[in-house]
Amino acid sequence: MAGNRAVVYVGPGKVEVRDIDYPDLVLRDGPGVNKLNVGRKCEHGVILKVVTTNICGSDQHMVRGRTTAPSGLVLGHEITGEVVEVGRDVEFIKKGDLVSVPFNIACGRCRSCKEQNTHICENVNPDRPGSAYGYVDMGGWVGGQSEYVMVPYADFQLLKFPDKDQAMEKIRDLTMLSDIFPTGYHGAVSAGVKTGSTVYVAGAGPVGLAAAHSAQLLGASVVIVGDLNEERLGQARSFGCETVNLSLHDNLGEQIEQILGVPEVDCAIDCVGFEAHGHGPNHGEAPATVLNSIMQVTRAGGRLGIPGLYVTGDPGAIDEDAKIGSLKIRIGLGWAKAHTFVTGQTPVMQYHRQLMNSILSGKAQIAKAVNATVISLDEAPRAYSEFDRGVARKFVIDPHGVLK
Numbered sequence: 049m050a051g052n053r054a055v056v057y058v059g060p061g062k063v064e065v066r067d068i069d070y071p072d073l074v075l076r077d078g079p080g081v082n083k084l085n086v087g088r089k090c091e092h093g094v095i096l097k098v099v100t101t102n103i104c105g106s107d108q109h110m111v112r113g114r115t116t117a118p119s120g121l122v123l124g125h126e127i128t129g130e131v132v133e134v135g136r137d138v139e140f141i142k143k144g145d146l147v148s149v150p151f152n153i154a155c156g157r158c159r160s161c162k163e164q165n166t167h168i169c170e171n172v173n174p175d176r177p178g179s180a181y182g183y184v185d186m187g188g189w190v191g192g193q194s195e196y197v198m199v200p201y202a203d204f205q206l207l208k209f210p211d212k213d214q215a216m217e218k219i220r221d222l223t224m225l226s227d228i229f230p231t232g233y234h235g236a237v238s239a240g241v242k243t244g245s246t247v248y249v250a251g252a253g254p255v256g257l258a259a260a261h262s263a264q265l266l267g268a269s270v271v272i273v274g275d276l277n278e279e280r281l282g283q284a285r286s287f288g289c290e291t292v293n294l295s296l297h298d299n300l301g302e303q304i305e306q307i308l309g310v311p312e313v314d315c316a317i318d319c320v321g322f323e324a325h326g327h328g329p330n331h332g333e334a335p336a337t338v339l340n341s342i343m344q345v346t347r348a349g350g351r352l353g354i355p356g357l358y359v360t361g362d363p364g365a366i367d368e369d370a371k372i373g374s375l376k377i378r379i380g381l382g383w384a385k386a387h388t389f390v391t392g393q394t395p396v397m398q399y400h401r402q403l404m405n406s407i408l409s410g411k412a413q414i415a416k417a418v419n420a421t422v423i424s425l426d427e428a429p430r431a432y433s434e435f436d437r438g439v440a441r442k443f444v445i446d447p448h449g450v451l452k
């Protein structure tokens with residue numbers, strides 16, 4: 049039997065590549081596996097040889113020690129792979145298929161899944177609706193920053209690429225379908241972006257850049273990206289966005305007025321989440337900053353797309369309230385402006401097929417927008433620390449060295 053190697057969370061600031069078990073079609077006990085999920089049979093699943101698997105800002109929350117992730121957790125929820133084994137109950141996915149895996153795990157059988165809300169599947173995580181591979185409090189499904197991984201509910205979940213050769217040519221783009229491209233797009237759709245919209249995107253990490261590119265695809269007239277990281281803002285300018293450096297300016301509305309002539313946008317997207325920094329020089333962490341500033345700069349009646357992650361437990365939070373996810377949000381302002389808030393994980397399956405078509409037709413240029421950078425599995429620990437320092441890159445792990 050083949051071996052298996054994976055990126056493992058060791059402790060705050062530390063990840064390692066370790067030998068782990070080759071997967072089989074059952075969820076076995078291990079670090080982070082929910083007791084009620086131990087022994088769960090997955091004859092509806094497949095084993096994938098991982099072709100690409102990306103490092104995400106969501107992984108960084110765990111690696112920074114900002115969650116209760118246990119040592120030994122196998123990381124990785126952004127997975128693209130080739131099917132090497134199919135379970136007894138898989139009917140339509142075949143050995144050899146090249147597929148994108150939605151980062152949410154969804155059964156296809158519960159009320160949420162039947163309503164296409166696969167981000168809050170009721171059957172995959174005993175703790176709460178919603179699940180993901182390689183993530184704290186998400187049921188314990190083994191992560192895919194590895195050579196091989198098991199994916200349950202294969203017929204329902206997997207997006208098969210129509211032509212393998214064509215897909216391998218665009219694999220740096222297609223690898224973004226497992227999470228950040230649908231996530232950025234969902235942020236833009238839920239913010240109500242349409243032809244001519246003016247849009248503010250908070251955060252120029254990979255999700256923010258994906259949201260900015262998505263807003264362009266949806267026809268926005270102006271996309272303004274804010275961050276405190278000048279290198280990442282340069283990346284946003286490289287594909288036509290306006291930018292605001294929030295480490296230099298503490299009044300976002302004034303900066304938007306300089307660009308648009310008015311201090312408000314039609315739509316705003318939070319691509320930062322709970323580790324947000326305050327605006328202006330000498331900023332420290334201030335977790336409600338983005339939520340409050342997008343209420344300030346979005347016009348009355350506007351919609352706020354909030355893919356940025358907020359948690360119910362944060363051991364490293366700045367105060368006792370924030371440790372349980374209670375933030376100082378000026379809800380009175382949002383109420384007065386009749387804002388709509390859209391939060392939560394992205395229902396990837398609502399978008400991934402259409403976005404695949406946009407990639408294959410050449411219309412979407414997501415790899416270029418996020419500066420996709422291919423690395424080996426052994427380079428992953430270094431990439432984690434570079435990403436943590438804020439390089440303007442989206443790291444794509446190629447565990448078998450198959451990308452040229």
Ligand SMILES: NC(=O)c1ccc[n+]([C@@H]2O[C@H](COP(=O)([O-])OP(=O)(O)OC[C@H]3O[C@@H](n4cnc5c(N)ncnc54)[C@H](O)[C@@H]3O)[C@@H](O)[C@H]2O)c1
Binds near residue numbers: 256274323354394438
């Ligand atoms: N909803 C979902 O399904 C989903 C999916 C993927 C990622 N996420 C979340 O999206 C967020 C972004 O992901 P990423 O990979 O781009 O992370 P990232 O950490 O690379 O990027 C976050 C960026 O926000 C910037 N930032 C900090 N404070 C800011 C502020 N006040 N205003 C503007 N920018 C600020 C940081 O400098 C950084 O560049 C994370 O919270 C991640 O967990 C959610």
Ligand SMILES: [Zn+2]
Binds near residue numbers: 104228
């Ligand atoms: Zn992700």
Ligand SMILES: [Zn+2]
Binds near residue numbers: 162
């Ligand atoms: Zn379900």
